[in-house]
Amino acid sequence: MGTPYNQTSSNRSELKSFEGRILPNQNEDPEDQGLTFDLTTIENRISRRKLLGMFGIGAGSVALAACAPNAPTGPSTASSSQASSAAPASSSTSSTEATSNTLTEMNTETAGPYPGDGSNGPDVLEQVGVERSDIRSSIGGGATASGIPLKLKMNIIDMVNGNAPMSGAAVYIWHCDASGGYSMYSSGLEDETYLRGVQVTDEDGSVDFTTIIPGCYEGRWPHIHFEVFSSVDDITDASNAILTSQIALPAAVCSEVYETDNYADSVVPFSHITLETDNVFSDGWEQQTPEMSGDTLAGYSAKLNAPIDTTTSNSGGGAAPNIGGGPGESSGPGGPGGRPPADMPTPPSQ
Template identity: 55%
Template structure:
């Protein structure tokens, strides 16, 4: 009884040997491809929280920055480095009333795998529940509340205790912030690395604006949308904060801020 390949001789044996090698190579390639998703799953997340590393858009600081670029500079004021920004500092004694809001920003480096940026400084500011900006608006030019600076911790985070801002005519409810290399450089706008704005979600706004003191915000919110706001109309995915909480217990807004450090 003869082997079915015996009559092919050396030529046939070489042909079969090559075919066997090709099959093994294909199997190795297929196995390697099937493992790639598993390898990626075990890798580091590109950004804390959502795995995204989209650099936050650069936005205008607006006409009321208080950073020396347009009039007063609160950054030179003693006491401006603080977490609770509801009251004014220095000789001013006013306190902004409104529904409590805690804002936590996580600063990450978009040019380095979205690793946390510790030791940077964040200057944050926004309007009060009447839609006024301290230092600028009529009735509060002698106040500097709802403005503050903090250094990011080892996780790249800063947390501010504040109040839910109003919706004033022509703008979606928002919070301004600037990023500086460190606290020592957070003294004037010329040293900043980035400027952007945080948008607040509609459901939280509706709940807050139904409370006392926010009456004008109800009408103003009905006249603007994220899609026609002059800042957020080009896309707000990386600027829309996640907000949890309630009117009675206060709200918490969180946002990961990716910049090119």
């Protein structure tokens, strides 16, 4: 920090200034004048915004750029004012306000016919051990699903509380295996519980799962189901879910994965479906598509943000009591579920 300059009448006209105020430390730029100078600049600009508003001039034309590294340091106040006016209005907007203006609530979707949450029969959420990060094996032993590894991170966002992380929420995910079969439902898998599990969000609102890339079956785009509950105590009743939705896997990832041996049964169904014709994602899938990286040798990582407005009702869920059809076919209550994998039993009516 420079030494404060002695402001005498003889040299006052030669002093460096910023927005009509002489810089107290003449050897420093405006951004290095110290906190007191910055706060005074902010206060002056807030007052100026109010004044300009009286004449119909938008507040966005005046930005708080006191600490901008490229701010002019010369005596001309006109150039300083022009630089200030050219600064984007968003510079005075907090990150929370900006996020609040851009986030929309995650789409709600059907839970499909194979939720395993007790809504149509089988209920994994009452089993001891369902709260786990690695969901590739059945709970308590049994079969392990083979496939290309996937590490999935989900960030649950509380829109009601200023888009803060929703800590303490329970997230239940489930999906089919590499052949398109669902544990607890498919023939031969009725006693298995793999590819189902619950995690509770940490203080950052995040959960992490280790699973596999799901396969593809006729009538549906490759996807992962999930339900969010306010707390782990609520998971024993599927109607407590505050969000039921689905994750759409990126096409490029699916194309790579389905060329590997474990996914031979997925190749033909995947060639028959597009996101535009899928009976769940056809109304929009961008928000439900995660950011992904990796390859078939090392496995993949995925990250998805799930904003939730807890003041709105969860219109998803309601597992279909009758198997939903593929494109152009009818589906039962609760929304379309896609044509089921071979030998899949019809869930009992609700």
